[in-house]
Amino acid sequence: MNKQPWRPIDMTLAAMFAALMAIGANVSAYLTIGGVPITFQLLFAILAGVLLGSRLGAASMTLYMLIGLVGMPVFAQFKGGIGHVISPTFGFVVSFIAVAYAVGKVVERKSDPTIRTYLFAGACGLFLNYLIGAHYMYAAYTLWFEAPGGFNYLLTWSWMAAYLPIDTGVVVAAALIAPKVKKVVLEARPAV
């Protein structure tokens, strides 16, 4: 895990991206449609993988989770604090680590990533996002909320299905803007 040393630029990039994620989670204040708050978390997690690569992307999402847990209100709807661990939706915060890592891995494999690469990477990310998020939610309801009877595994997934169209849109949007953002951001940087 600690094979490569952490250069200052690695650390500052991961830290800035964690801060960006905090903003991405909450710019949604402007984007509530039909009571479903849209967050840019998934978009930012995918972009973290694209721009920072697997290692730093995953590191930045881990940082995001940690700064939320120590009490900065950085999770969606300005939530934060260690108590958030028991929230059924905390699994999504955890899943972003996997999302950024997977997206980074897929993109790193290609020397010249195309929109198709980004789409595939985003789809892998979305899959992990749902897989981890849904299982955490299920675990939350069965283990510590001890929901009786009626609640089962299928119900969790039917909830998730409601968000699928929007999230698929996010993945497509991410794939479309990723090359542009990557190009512009890398051009604006001095060679490190």
Add this chain to the structure above:
Amino acid sequence: MFKNIIIGQYIPGTSMIHGMDPRAKLIVVFVFIINLFIANQFVSFSLLTLYVLGAFFLSKVPIRFFLKGLRLIAIIIVVTFLLHLFMTREGEPLFSVGFLTVYEGGVKQGAMISLRLFLLVVMTSMLTLTTTPIALTDGLESLFNPLKKFGVPVYEFALMMSISLRFIPTLLMETEKIMKAQMARGANFLHGSLVKRVKAFVPVLVPLFIQAFKRADELATAMESRGYQGGAERTRFRQQNWRGLDTFVLLTVVALMFIVLALRWLS
């Protein structure tokens, strides 16, 4: 719109709990949560409730800040209670409303689980209400220090967390500035379809990302030009200091654990 994120949850104060070592607070809250899940007796829950009440009065944090934290899962707690009330069929039937019958076991089960969650949220809020995020970061770093032996970059993560915490307000202000600049150019974030609004955000995201990368570059250059070296024998700017009080509070929560365990075995 971003006002509350800058302040965080910390409520400044000079109480006994504010003055405790963050490491002690982290361990105490952790042990307390274990206690909550061991407890299965009325007496245990009364003791745990008293403990939380004591901490609440000692912390001198106004109750409304706790209520704010509770909003988070208040609905889930209530729903859980109601579900147990009507779905658990154990013990004597107490009364029935229409086709629903409330059993004694349901009331007990529901009350226990909701009280457990309630106490958990209050206790964890106490931690973040009385400790700054940066102090908690330092506390976590020294608690996880032994993991360094297994190659976990504990020190690096603590440093990155401090940088993040420092730059969240800065990047927030930058976001607002960029949004205003784009609005002045006719961007519309508030109207139109979802696709339109998300599209309107792209001209915000790109400059924001560029800014973030620039800041990262500048900071890294600044660190390197000052001869930064990680992992070396670095001294600390913020010192932690474990006092007798910290040991005492830790002992009370451990004692509570033994009592709760004993009550569980005796039942």
